[in-house]
Amino acid sequence: MGGCVGCVRSGARYPDGDAGFSSAVLLVAVVPALFLVFGLCLEASLAAYAWARADVAAHAGADAAVAGGDPAAAATASLSRGLARDADVAVTGSAVQVAVRPPSVVGLGRAVTVAAEAPLAAEAPVEPGRLP
Numbered sequence: 001m002g003g004c005v006g007c008v009r010s011g012a013r014y015p016d017g018d019a020g021f022s023s024a025v026l027l028v029a030v031v032p033a034l035f036l037v038f039g040l041c042l043e044a045s046l047a048a049y050a051w052a053r054a055d056v057a058a059h060a061g062a063d064a065a066v067a068g069g070d071p072a073a074a075a076t077a078s079l080s081r082g083l084a085r086d087a088d089v090a091v092t093g094s095a096v097q098v099a100v101r102p103p104s105v106v107g108l109g110r111a112v113t114v115a116a117e118a119p120l121a122a123e124a125p126v127e128p129g130r131l132p
Contacts, residue, residue, distance in 0.1 A: 039105060039106040040106070042105050042106070043102075043104065043105060043106055046102045046103050046104065046105070047102040047112055047114055049102065049103075050083060050100050050101070050102035050103065050114050051102075051114040051115075051116060053078075053079055053080065053083055053100065054079075054083075054087075054098045054099065054100045054114055054115060054116040055098075055116035055118070056078055057075040057076070057078045057079050057087070057089075057098045057100075057116070058075060058095075058096045058097065058098040058116045058117055058118035059096075059118040060074045060075055060077075060078040061074050061075030061078075061089065061091065061096035061098065061118065062095070062096045062118035062119060062120050065091065065096065065120050066120065071089075071091050071096050071120075072089045072091055072096075075087075075089045075096060075098050076089055079098075079100065082103060083100045083101075083103075086100060086101040087099070087100045088100075091120075093120075094119060094120055094121070095117050095118060095119050095120055096117065096118050096120065097115060097116070097117045098115065098116050098117075099113050099114070099115040100113070100114060100115075101113055101114075102114060
């Protein structure tokens with residue numbers, strides 16, 4: 001009695017050669033799909049990282065502006081070299097905006113720009129133990 005063990009349970013019977021062939025076809029179909037899903041997850045993680053770094057840079061620029069320094073230079077200095085290369089820092093009357101292109105593994109990240117903004121207004125100090 002030939003056939004694969006899993007096929008007997010479902011009621012279908014395949015010769016031993018067909019079971020190996022269908023497994024190879026399944027492998028060829030599933031492995032690229034897994035790589036694609038992994039690549040997309042990695043791209044999303046890199047975009048989130050770039051957004052977080054842009055947010056930190058925008059706040060560094062806002063802090064520098066409140067202290068009387070150069071907000072664009074402070075924002076750019078707080079970014080890594082790779083992100084600073086494609087960074088666009090804009091200082092308006094009320095905010096510092098930082099836009100960066102995330103690093104890319106698959107190539108999708110270069111088509112996306114993430115941005116963050118921080119207000120220039122000095123925040124009132126919060127007393128320890130009190131919520132703002």
